[in-house]
Amino acid sequence: MTVYQLPAEMGAFARYLGGMAEHLVAGEGWYGVFAGRDPDGLRACFGGTEIPPWDVVESLLQDLGESPLGAEAARARALHAAAAAAHDRRPGGAEALEERLAAMERERRYAEARADELAARLRAAPHAPDGDRIADALAWAGDDHARATARVAELTARRAALGPDGGRAPAPEPAPASGAAPAPAVRRKPRGARYAWFDDVEEAQLPAPEPRPEAVALPMAGGAPRGARFGGADAAQGGGRAGTAGTEQAATEAAATEADAVRAAGNAVYALRRLRAQGRSGEAHVLLCEAVAGPPGWLPALAAELHRVGLGADWSTLLWEAASLPPGRLAAVAGALADAGRVEDCEQLLRQGVARPVGELAGACAALRAEGHQREADALLAAFVRARTPEDAARLAAADPHALIPLLRTAARTVSPARERDLVHALRVAGMAGG
Structure with a gap:
């Protein structure tokens, strides 16, 4: 029986991911999104048999509150680049890389076509009853397209780094914070x-x-x-x-x-x-x-x-x-768009930001209110109660119960009476006055 041993670089990166996993919260943030979409693939990455795309690693660092330009992100990029190079140099690695690149290019084209279709539907009927649903689907299609584009660039750079000698060239430079090719x-x-x-x-x-x-x-x-x-x-x-x-x-x-x-x-x-x-x-x-x-x-x-x-x-x-910016920066961009009269852009930005960790959203809401953008803060909370669970809303309220509970209840009420009742129940279970 042949026992295959992972290259040292892949093992080191797997251990690094394992350390990250100890601090990630199941079901929350991008970690929750990836686990829900592809649990087997995520397990393979944490087990060391697959190398995740850099944008996935970057998003997990974001869940942990790490800056994409900080020292921790630089360390992760170096480990990721070394592991990817070792993965590609294995027997059959070049062929696997070609197959993955072709598949990701197909995914990119599909996501682009899907985004175009949804955008056309939204332009044709901007005030349709299902407008919010279409806008949310468009946001996810945009994320799929952006990630697929970045992954095509990353895989292309990895293929080029193998060179004509089948992988004996030096490892590629780490990808930049955006996940795209340098x-x-x-x-x-x-x-x-x-x-x-x-x-x-x-x-x-x-x-x-x-x-x-x-x-x-x-x-x-x-x-x-x-x-x-x-x-x-x-x-x-x-x-x-x-x-x-x-x-x-x-x-x-x-x-x-x-x-x-x-x-x-x-x-x-x-x-x-x-x-x-x-x-x-x-x-x-x-x-x-x-x-x-x-x-x-x-x-x-x-x-x-x-x-x-x-x-x-x-x-x-x-x-x-x-939508992935730090809370204060997200609020700054939303405020700039609102000040310029680009209200729809501002609201789209806030809708796309509601998948972030609850603590970050509380910070963004506070920053918007401090800058006098109460309307935008309300839009952020309205998108939040539509997309997240009542338990998440209760965790958000805990950041500033006096200010946030009335705002969250108003936002929930605009969705439906049932959503407000669920929120009130979650607040009571969390032991917060006002629930």
Whole structure:
């Protein structure tokens, strides 16, 4: 009887996943989603016989509250890359990789077609009785497409790393935080607002953005972006103007910030269209993730430009990525969209965010209320009570019973009287006053 021994790298990564599993909560967060969708596959990954896609590992780290740019994520990426390389170098590994890549490309095309179909249905009847159900299905189709795109890029990079010698080349570089293929190395990186979101492209390769009608402008209601949620953009534009009158300074800073946002949007969309035309979908996904990490106040301008050139699907992907942001950042993006009058985008973002751990959602709700976005906080709670169990709602209420119990009851009441009764029962079982 032949006993097969796992490569050391795969064993090390399996032990790392096992350590993560000890801190994950069954049935909650992305861990609960993956376990419900593919329990056998998840067990194989934790057992070490399969290597999960990087986006799965990244989502589990998110469940644990780890930053995608932190030291723990970097350690996980290194272990994952080494394990994947060892897996691919095994006898038959190259063939298995080809089969998986072909299957994932089929999955990507199916998810894209499904998302297009659902989006068309939603546009045709935006106020239909089953509109919320279609929107939720569209959100999941968008997640399937984003993950399949990232996995195609990851598998393609792994195949390239094997080389013509059948796997004797060095292991691939760890995937970036988005789960997509790393961008190509460059000699220098441009800096500054003009090159926001795509500084993986050489400066010499960046022509001026395409001409746009004068009507294209930042659709920002209420003047300039303001407050800490705009990532320091105000401070960057306002330095050294202490002698200028307050009103004049505010107007100047508003114009500068708006111009930066429109220029950044134009350049990002130019780069995105070029990447799409060249079939570099992994790098296009990275660019969208970089946009999510940029100033929230710039996103409405990017949304307008993407829709103007017919890339609405990329905006949907960006919103899905934004739904995974840390609580304060999620609230900042939602607030920026609401301030710009993009109410439907804001509500879609909040609906997509309700699969997150309860503690994170409580933080996002508190951040929205602190910024004066009570309507958006209510929308988040309404989506939460529709998608999550009454027991989850009781756990959320425990973060701030005095403020959240009345809001949750109101949200549950808009769903149905039965949902409110179930919530009240769950609150009483949890021992909370007001239930």
